[in-house]
Amino acid sequence: MGAAFSSLAMRLRLRLDGIFHRPPRDRPVSTNVEGELFQLLGDSPEVRRAWSESHVIGLEQRISARLRGTLRFSRAPAPVAEPSGPWLEMLRLIYTVVRVRRPERVIETGVGPVGSSSAFILEAMRANGRGHLWSLDAGRYTALYGIEPGLGIPEELRSRHSLIIGESRKCLPQLLERCGPVEMFLHDSDHSHSNMRFEFDSVWPRLPPGGILLCDDANNDSLDRFSRSVNLEPAFLLYGSTPFGVLQKPATAGSLTVPLGS
Numbered sequence: 031m032g033a034a035f036s037s038l039a040m041r042l043r044l045r046l047d048g049i050f051h052r053p054p055r056d057r058p059v060s061t062n063v064e065g066e067l068f069q070l071l072g073d074s075p076e077v078r079r080a081w082s083e084s085h086v087i088g089l090e091q092r093i094s095a096r097l098r099g100t101l102r103f104s105r106a107p108a109p110v111a112e113p114s115g116p117w118l119e120m121l122r123l124i125y126t127v128v129r130v131r132r133p134e135r136v137i138e139t140g141v142g143p144v145g146s147s148s149a150f151i152l153e154a155m156r157a158n159g160r161g162h163l164w165s166l167d168a169g170r171y172t173a174l175y176g177i178e179p180g181l182g183i184p185e186e187l188r189s190r191h192s193l194i195i196g197e198s199r200k201c202l203p204q205l206l207e208r209c210g211p212v213e214m215f216l217h218d219s220d221h222s223h224s225n226m227r228f229e230f231d232s233v234w235p236r237l238p239p240g241g242i243l244l245c246d247d248a249n250n251d252s253l254d255r256f257s258r259s260v261n262l263e264p265a266f267l268l269y270g271s272t273p274f275g276v277l278q279k280p281a282t283a284g285s286l287t288v289p290l291g292s
Contacts, residue, residue, distance in 0.1 A: 047221075047222055047223045047249075047250040050223075051223040051250040051251045051252065052250070052251060053248070053249070053250060053251045053254055053273070054251065054254055057254060057266060057273075058265075058266065059266045059267070059268045059273060060265070060266070060267055060268065061267070061268045063119045063120065063122075063123055063267055063269065064081065064119075066265060066267050067081060067123050067126060067127075068081075070127075070265060070276060070278075071126065071127065071130055076130060077126065077130055080125070080126045080129040080130050081122065081126045083129065083157075084121075084122035084125040084126055084129070084150075085122065087125075087153060089113075089149060089150060089153050089184075090112065090113045090114065090118060090121075092149075092184045093112060093113060093144065093145075093146060093149055093182035093183075093184070094112045094182070096181065096182050096183070096184055096185075097110060097112065097144065097181055097182045100177075100181045100182075101177070101181065110142075110143045110144050110181075110182075111144065112144065112146075112182070113144075113146040113150075115270070116269035116270040116272075117146070117269060117270070119269055120246070120267070120269045120274050121146055121147060121150045122150070123267070123274075124147055124150050124151060124154075124216070124244065125150040125151070125153065125154045126154075127214070127242060127244075128150075128151050128154035128155060128158070128161070128214065129154040129157060129158060131213065131214065131242065132158050132160060132161070133161055133212075133213035133214045134160060134161055134162070134213060135161070135162060135164075135209055135210070135211065135212040135213060135214075136151055136155075136161065136162070136163045136164070136212060136213065136214045136215070136216070137163075137164045137165075137166070137202075137205065137206070137209065137212050137214075137215050137216075137233070138151070138163065138164075138165050138166070138215070138216035138217075138218060139165075139166045139167075139198045139202065139216070139217055139218060139219035139229055140166070140167060140217070140218035140219030140220075140246075141165045141166075141167040141179035141180045141193065141218075142167070142171065142179060142180075142218075143171045143175070143177055143179060143180075143181055143182075144180070144181060144182040145165075145179060145180030145181065145182050145183045146182060147216060147218060147246075148163060148165050148180055148183055148191065149180075149182060149183045149184065149187060151163050151216075152183065152187035152188075152190055152191055153187060155190050156186075156187055156190065161190060162190050162191075162192065163190060163191050163192070164192045164194065164205055164209065165179070165180065165191065165192070165193050165194065166194050166196065166198050166201050166202060166205065166219065167179040167180075167193065167194070167195060167219070168195070168196065168197050168198075168219065168220070169195040169196070172195070179193060179195070180193060197220075198219055198220070198225065198228070198229055199225070199228060202228075202229060202232050202233070203232055206232060206233065206236050209236075210236070211236055211237070211238045211241075212233070212236055212237065212241070213237070213238060213240075213241050213242070214241065214242045214243075214244070215229075215233045215237065215241075215242070215243050215244065216244040216245075216246070217229050217230070217243075217244070217245045217246065218246040218247065221247045221249065221250070222250075223250045223251070223252045226245070226250070226252035226253070226256075227252050227255070227256060230243065230245075230252065230253070230256040231256070234256075234260065234279070237279045238279070239279055239280060239281045240278065240279060240280075240281040241278070241279045242276070242277070242278050242279075243275075243276075243277045243278070243279075244274070244275070244276055245264075245274065245275035245276075245277075246272070246274055247272055247273075247274075248266060248273040248274060248275040249272070249273060253275040253277065256277075257277055262277060262278075262279075262280070264276060264277040265277075
């Protein structure tokens, strides 16, 4: 009952956000993921190799195989979505950013039953031979369906992964204190305006110059408002009907925007 009530409360918050926190009408949004990626990272041979590589690693098939092998043992079906279509293009963008930028420490909030973004981050770290991913997840699917977050993450990638079950409001500050600076952060948890602003405000001081903040389901104005508060302009990519936000901390003092790959 508690998990069901929590899920209902989240849906209500998101509906209210759609009324009171609509994104600006003049928000620039691109549907050209590949073109925007090259603009963000720089159109270099290294970036093109990583982007091409993201299409041939076969990770989506390995995730699907892992799911087929694990969901059989859950006590109830879960609303899982294997990586495909427009979302797969965003996963490849995330993979390419990690592959090119080679971060040592990455934090994401929100894993879900599949863990697709976790798997693509970890695969890029495996290819880089460096890096560790900390994932925070509220564990709602465990309460509702009896399954753990990140079922689709292949076993060979899990040595670089730490999964923490709990709400980001409680766990994120503690994790940031323990980890120190993190080079990349991905929001994909509770998409309410208040939670997103809490996460952005918490993580931003821990990002070093050039650090990257990524935001899935940027359907309200939280990233727009936060970006204005730090005097920066985010980029928004559209996959399907879902906006995905990218914001980078300036690499040098006095510079408002820099290519991600510089």
